[in-house]
Amino acid sequence: MDDGRGDSVLLASLASGNEGVARRAREGLREARYHAVGPLLSAFKDGWPEEVRKKAREVLDVLTGDLIEALKGSDRNLRRKAAEALGEIGDGRAADPLAERLGDRDRSVRMAAATALSKMGDGRGIRFLFSALGSRDEVVRIHAIRALVDAGDAVVPELRKGLRDPNFLVRCGSAIVLGENRVREAVPDLIEALGDSVASVRMDAAVALGKIGSSEALSALRKLAKDPDATVAYYANWAIEKIYRRKG
Known part of the structure; x- marks a missing residue:
C-alpha cells in the first residue's frame, strides 16, 4: 500500500x-x-x-x-500491528484474542490490544487503559490518555470516578482526558478536584476547566489563582482567561 x-x-x-x-x-x-x-x-x-x-x-x-x-506470532511488531489493525476493523471475532494479548510480554502489544478493545467498546480494554493511567511509566500513561481520549463518551463515567482515585496519577490522567474531550457534565467533579491535595491534580483540573470553558468554574478558579504553588496559580489564571475569551 x-x-x-x-x-x-x-x-x-x-x-x-x-x-x-x-x-x-x-x-x-x-x-x-x-x-x-x-x-x-x-x-x-x-x-x-x-x-x-x-x-x-x-x-x-x-x-x-x-x-x-x-496475534499469536513471535514477532512483537507484527503482533502490535495486527492488534492496531483489528481495532480499526472492529470485528467482534477479534475481541477475545485481543483480550488475551493484554497479558502479552511486550508493553507495546499490551497497549495496542487495549486500545483496539476500547475502540470496539469492550470493557476489558477500557479497564486496562484506565488502570494504565496510574502507571509510573510515562510512556504507558501518555498512550493510555490518548487512547481514552479517542474512546469518547464510553469512558466518561469511569473518568469522573477517576478524579477521586487514591492514585494521584489516575486523578491527573482523568482530568486531562475530560478536558481534551470537553466533557461539560464533569465540570462539578473538576471543580471539586481544584481542591486536591496534590498540586499536579489541581493544575490538570484547572486546565481541563479552561478547555471546557464553563463559567460555572470561575469562582473556584479565582480562588485557585492564589494557590501557593506558582504553576497551579498560573494555570488557574490561564483557565480564567480562556473562559472569558469563550464568553466573548
Missing part, C-alpha cells in the same frame, strides 16, 4: 469483470495484511460502488482471521 492512486486501483480491481485481475487484487491485499486495512476501510466512506464494498467486506473478513492468527 504505497499511495492513494495504487490503493484506488486495487479497490477497483476487486470488482473487475476479469477474474484473474480480481483474484490478484484479493491476493495482494491479503498479503499486505495490516497495510491493507486502511485502503479496504476507505471503500466504505469514499463513494465506492456497492460491488466494490461487497468485495472489500469479503477481503476484510478473511484478513481478520489472518490478523487474529498473527
Whole structure:
C-alpha cells in the first residue's frame, strides 16, 4: 500500500469483470495484511460502488482471521500491528484474542490490544487503559490518555470516578482526558478536584476547566489563582482567561 492512486486501483480491481485481475487484487491485499486495512476501510466512506464494498467486506473478513492468527506470532511488531489493525476493523471475532494479548510480554502489544478493545467498546480494554493511567511509566500513561481520549463518551463515567482515585496519577490522567474531550457534565467533579491535595491534580483540573470553558468554574478558579504553588496559580489564571475569551 504505497499511495492513494495504487490503493484506488486495487479497490477497483476487486470488482473487475476479469477474474484473474480480481483474484490478484484479493491476493495482494491479503498479503499486505495490516497495510491493507486502511485502503479496504476507505471503500466504505469514499463513494465506492456497492460491488466494490461487497468485495472489500469479503477481503476484510478473511484478513481478520489472518490478523487474529498473527496475534499469536513471535514477532512483537507484527503482533502490535495486527492488534492496531483489528481495532480499526472492529470485528467482534477479534475481541477475545485481543483480550488475551493484554497479558502479552511486550508493553507495546499490551497497549495496542487495549486500545483496539476500547475502540470496539469492550470493557476489558477500557479497564486496562484506565488502570494504565496510574502507571509510573510515562510512556504507558501518555498512550493510555490518548487512547481514552479517542474512546469518547464510553469512558466518561469511569473518568469522573477517576478524579477521586487514591492514585494521584489516575486523578491527573482523568482530568486531562475530560478536558481534551470537553466533557461539560464533569465540570462539578473538576471543580471539586481544584481542591486536591496534590498540586499536579489541581493544575490538570484547572486546565481541563479552561478547555471546557464553563463559567460555572470561575469562582473556584479565582480562588485557585492564589494557590501557593506558582504553576497551579498560573494555570488557574490561564483557565480564567480562556473562559472569558469563550464568553466573548
